Amino acid sequence: MQSLKEIVPAASNNINTKFIVLExxxxxxxxxxxxxxxxxxxETAAVHFQMWGDECDAFETGDIIRLENSIFSYNRNNLLxxxxxxxxxxxxxxxxxxxxxxxxxxxxxxxxDPSNSKIYVPEAVISPCSRVFPPMH
Amino acid sequence: xxxxxxxxxxxxxxxxxxxxxxxxxxxxNLWLCLEMVTLFLTYWDCLxxxxxxxxxxxxxxxxxLLADHCRVSSNVVIYALKRMEVEFCVRLLRERFxxxxxxxxxxxxxLQDLVHVPEFKGILKDFLxxxxxxxxDGFGDISQVYRTKTPSLYFLLRITPEMExxxxxxxxxxxxxxxKRYQIWFAKKFLKVxxxxxxxxxIVKFICCSVGITQSDILPRxxxxxxxxxxxxxxxxxxxxxxxxxxxxxxxxENTDNVMxxxxxxxxxxxxxxxxxxxxxTLLEFLLIVVDNYxxxxxxxxxxxxxxxxxxxVKKGVIGSLDxxxxxxxxxxxxxxxxxxxxxxxxx
Numbered sequence: 098m099q100s101l102k103e104i105v106p107a108a109s110n111n112i113n114t115k116f117i118v119l120e121x122x123x124x125x126x127x128x129x130x131x132x133x134x135x136x137x138x139x140e141t142a143a144v145h146f147q148m149w150g151d152e153c154d155a156f157e158t159g160d161i162i163r164l165e166n167s168i169f170s171y172n173r174n175n176l177l178x179x180x181x182x183x184x185x186x187x188x189x190x191x192x193x194x195x196x197x198x199x200x201x202x203x204x205x206x207x208x209x210d211p212s213n214s215k216i217y218v219p220e221a222v223i224s225p226c227s228r229v230f231p232p233m234h
Numbered sequence: 235x236x237x238x239x240x241x242x243x244x245x246x247x248x249x250x251x252x253x254x255x256x257x258x259x260x261x262x263n264l265w266l267c268l269e270m271v272t273l274f275l276t277y278w279d280c281l282x283x284x285x286x287x288x289x290x291x292x293x294x295x296x297x298x299l300l301a302d303h304c305r306v307s308s309n310v311v312i313y314a315l316k317r318m319e320v321e322f323c324v325r326l327l328r329e330r331f332x333x334x335x336x337x338x339x340x341x342x343x344x345l346q347d348l349v350h351v352p353e354f355k356g357i358l359k360d361f362l363x364x365x366x367x368x369x370x371d372g373f374g375d376i377s378q379v380y381r382t383k384t385p386s387l388y389f390l391l392r393i394t395p396e397m398e399x400x401x402x403x404x405x406x407x408x409x410x411x412x413x414k415r416y417q418i419w420f421a422k423k424f425l426k427v428x429x430x431x432x433x434x435x436x437i438v439k440f441i442c443c444s445v446g447i448t449q450s451d452i453l454p455r456x457x458x459x460x461x462x463x464x465x466x467x468x469x470x471x472x473x474x475x476x477x478x479x480x481x482x483x484x485x486x487x488e489n490t491d492n493v494m495x496x497x498x499x500x501x502x503x504x505x506x507x508x509x510x511x512x513x514x515x516t517l518l519e520f521l522l523i524v525v526d527n528y529x530x531x532x533x534x535x536x537x538x539x540x541x542x543x544x545x546x547x548v549k550k551g552v553i554g555s556l557d558x559x560x561x562x563x564x565x566x567x568x569x570x571x572x573x574x575x576x577x578x579x580x581x582x
Contacts, residue, residue, distance in 0.1 A: 119415055159419035192419055193403040196412075233414045 102141035102200070106176060106207050106217045110166045110183045115139065116146070117194040118160045120230040124153045136230040137162070137178070138196035143227060145203040147172065147179040152186055161190035169202070176203045198232045199225045236277045244285040247273075251295045252394055256436065257302050257429040264311055267299060271318045275325075282330070290336045293326050294388045297344040302432055304351055324353045332370035338384035340439070342376065343481055347474065362531070377535055380485040383492075386444040392436035397424055401437065405448050405455060413453045417461055425465065434462050435474045442479065442495050456501035460513060463502075476520045483521065484528060484536045486543035493550045496543050504558050511564055518565065522572045537576065544577055 099114050116137040124133045133153040137146040148156060156162060167184040169176070180186040204224040207217040226232050235243040247270075254267045274281065274292050281289055296319045303316045327334055334341060342361075348354040360367050361376045372378070390398065400420055408416055425431060441455050448454050459479065466472035482495045499517065506513040525536050547553055556577055560570050 158415075159422070191423075192400045192416065193407075195407050195409075234411065 100141040101137075101139045101144050101202060104144070104169045104178065104202055106169050106171065108168075108170060110168045110181050112167045112169055112178070112184075113163075113165050114167070114178075115161065115163045115189070115194075116144075117192075117196050118146070118156055118158050118162060119143070119196065119198070121148075121156075121158055122229065134177075134229065136198075136201075136227050138198060140195050140197065143196070143198045143201045144169070144178050145175065145201070145227065145229065147177040148186075149179065152180070156186070156188060159192050160188050161192075161194050163187050163189045176205075176207070178203075198227065201225070201227045204228065236273070236280060239280075239284055244288045247288050248291055248391070249395075251292060252391055254295060254299060255394070255430075255433075256298055256392060257427070257432040259306065259312070259429060264315060267303075268311075268315050268318070271296060271315065271322055275318065275322055278325075286330075286333055287336065289326055289330070290333055291388065291391055293323055293334060294337055294341075294344070295391050296323050297341075297348065298392055298436070300351070301344070301347045302429070304348065306429075320351065320353055324357065327357055328368075331368035331373065335370060335373065335379065335382065336385075337388060338382035339380050339485055340384035340388065340481065342379055343477065376529075377532055380532070380535060380539075381487065381490070383482065383490055383495075384443070389436065389439040389443050392433065393440050397433075397437070398440075401440065401458075402445065404453060404458065405441070405445050406452060408453045409451055410453045410457065413457070413461075421465065428467065431466065431468060431471050432474075434466060434471060435478045437462055438475050438478045439481075442482070442498050443492075447494060447497070454501065456498045456505060459498050460502050460506065460510070463513065473520075476517065477524065479517075480521050480524060483540050483543040484524065485539040486546065487539070488542060488546045493546050493552065496547065497552050500544075500547050500553055504553055507558070507562060508564055514559075514565065515569070518559070518569050518573065522569060522576070525576065540576055541578070 099112060101114060101116060104112055104114065116139045118135055118137050120136040122134040124131055126132075131150055131153045133148045135146045135148055135156070137144060163186075164178070164180060165185045165187075166181075167178060167186070168181040169178045171177075172179075200222065201224065204222065204227060205219045206221045206223055208220040210216040210218045235246060250266070250270060254270055255263050270292070274289065300316065300319050300323065303312055303319065306312060308316065345354055345358055349358060365374055365376070393401070404413065404416055404420070424433065438459055441458060445455060463472070463475060466475055479499045482491055483499065485491075486496060503514045503517050521540070525540055526533070528536055544556060548555060556573070559565060560574050560577070562570070
C-alpha cells in the first residue's frame with residue numbers, strides 16, 4: 098500500500114492506495130460512459146481521482162476507498178488517478194480518516210528523469226492545493 | 235434470549251435501545267421502538283429481578299423518544315407506540331422510583347420536556363408537592379435528584395455507535411481549522427432530515443460528559459458545540475440544547491461534579507468574543523434566565539450551583555478570570571451586572 102505522496106505518474110497499473118473522497122465534481126457523459134472528477138486525499142497528500150461508470154454514483158464525499166492496481170497518468174493534459182480497466186476501487190469505510198490538501202499530486206509538474214527517461218520526477222509545484230476544488234475553511 | 239437469561243442479554247438490549255433513533259419517523263425505526271417497548275413491558279418482572287438497571291436505561295431512552303413522538307401529529311402507529319411508551323415510563327416512575335433515581339438529575343430535565351403530557355405533569359407535580367408518595371427510601375425532595383450527577387452511560391444511549399465513532403474521531407484526530415468537511419459529512423449523514431435535529435441535544439450531553447479533554451491542536455469540544463448550536467433551526471431544539479449544555483452548572487458541586495462537564499460552555503462563551511458575540515450573548519442570557527426561572531422554589535440551590543461552577547472554572551484554571559465576561563464592554567451591562575451578582579452567590 099502506497100501513501101498518496103509516494104505516487105508517481107507512470108503508464109502501468111501499479112498503484113495500491115487508500116484515501117477519503119473530499120469533493121465530487123459534476124457527473125458528465127463521455128460517449129456513453131459516465132465520468133466524474135473528484136478530490137481525494139490521505140494523511141500525506143491529495144490528488145484528483147477520475148471516477149468512471151458506476152463509480153460515479155457508488156462513491157460519495159466522506160467515503161474511504163481502497164484502490165488496487167490503479168494508474169496515475171495523464172488524460173488530456175490532466176494528471177489523474179483512476180482505477181483503469183484492470184484496477185479496482187472499493188469502499189472500505191467512512192469519515193474516520195485524516196487528510197491534508199497540500200501537496201496535491203495532480204498539481205505538480207513532472208518531467209522525465211534525466212538519467213532514466215522512463216521515470217518521472219517532480220519539477221515544480223503548479224499549485225499547492227487543487228485549483229479545481231479549492232480548500233474549505 | 236431474555237426467556238433463558240442468556241449471558242449478555244442486557245448488553246444486547248442496550249445495543250438495540252441505542253438503535254431506536256430520535257426524530258426518525260420511518261416505518262423501520264417506529265417498528266423497532268414498538269418491539270422494544272413491548273419487550274420491556276412483557277418481561278417487566280423478569281428484568282426487574284435480573285437486570286433492573288436495564289429498565290432505567292430503557293426509561294431514559296423512552297422518555298427521550300416520547301419527546302419526539304408527542305410532538306408530531308399522531309397517526310395510528312405513533313399513537314399506539316406513544317401509549318405504550320407512556321405506560322412503561324409511568325409504571326417505572328410510579329412503582330420503582332428508587333430505581334429511577336439512578337439516572338440522576340437529567341431525569342428531571344427529560345420529564346420537564348414532557349410536561350405537556352398529563353401523566354408526566356402529574357408525576358412532576360407529585361415530585362414537588364407529594365414526594366412521599368413515591369415510597370423511595372430517603373427521597374424527600376426533588377433537590378436530592380438535582381444533586382445527583384447523571385452517569386455518562388445514559389448519554390451514550392442516545393448516540394448510535396456510528397455517530398459515536400465519528401464524534402470521537404472528530405475530537406481526537408481532526409485538527410482545529412480542518413473540521414469543515416467533516417462537519418458537512420456528519421450533518422449530511424445524521425442531520426439531513428429536519429426532524430433529526432432533536433438529536434443535537436443528546437450530542438451536546440455526550441460531548442460534555444462522555445468525551446475527555448482534547449489535545450491542543452485538535453478540534454476542541456467547545457467549537458463542536460458552537461457548530462451544533464448554529465445547526466439548530468427550531469427554537470425549542472435550541473432551548474433544549476442550551477439547557478443540556480448548562481444543566482450541570484445549575485447544580486454544580488465541586489465534590490461530586492466534574493469540571494470537565496461544565497468546561498465547554500464557558501469556553502464557548504469566552505472564545506466567541508468578539509467574533510461571534512451573538513453566541514456569547516445568547517448563552518449568557520439563557521443561563522441568567524434559567525437561574526431565575528428554572529425552579530423558583532429552589533432558586534437558592536441553583537444560584538449556589540452556578541456560583542460554584544463559575545468559581546471552580548477559575549480555580550481549576552479553565553479561564554484565568556471572570557473579568558473576560560464581567561469587564562467585556564461589548565456584553566450588555568445588565569447581563570454583566572447579573573453575572574457579577576451570581577459570582578458572589580446572590581440572586582440576579
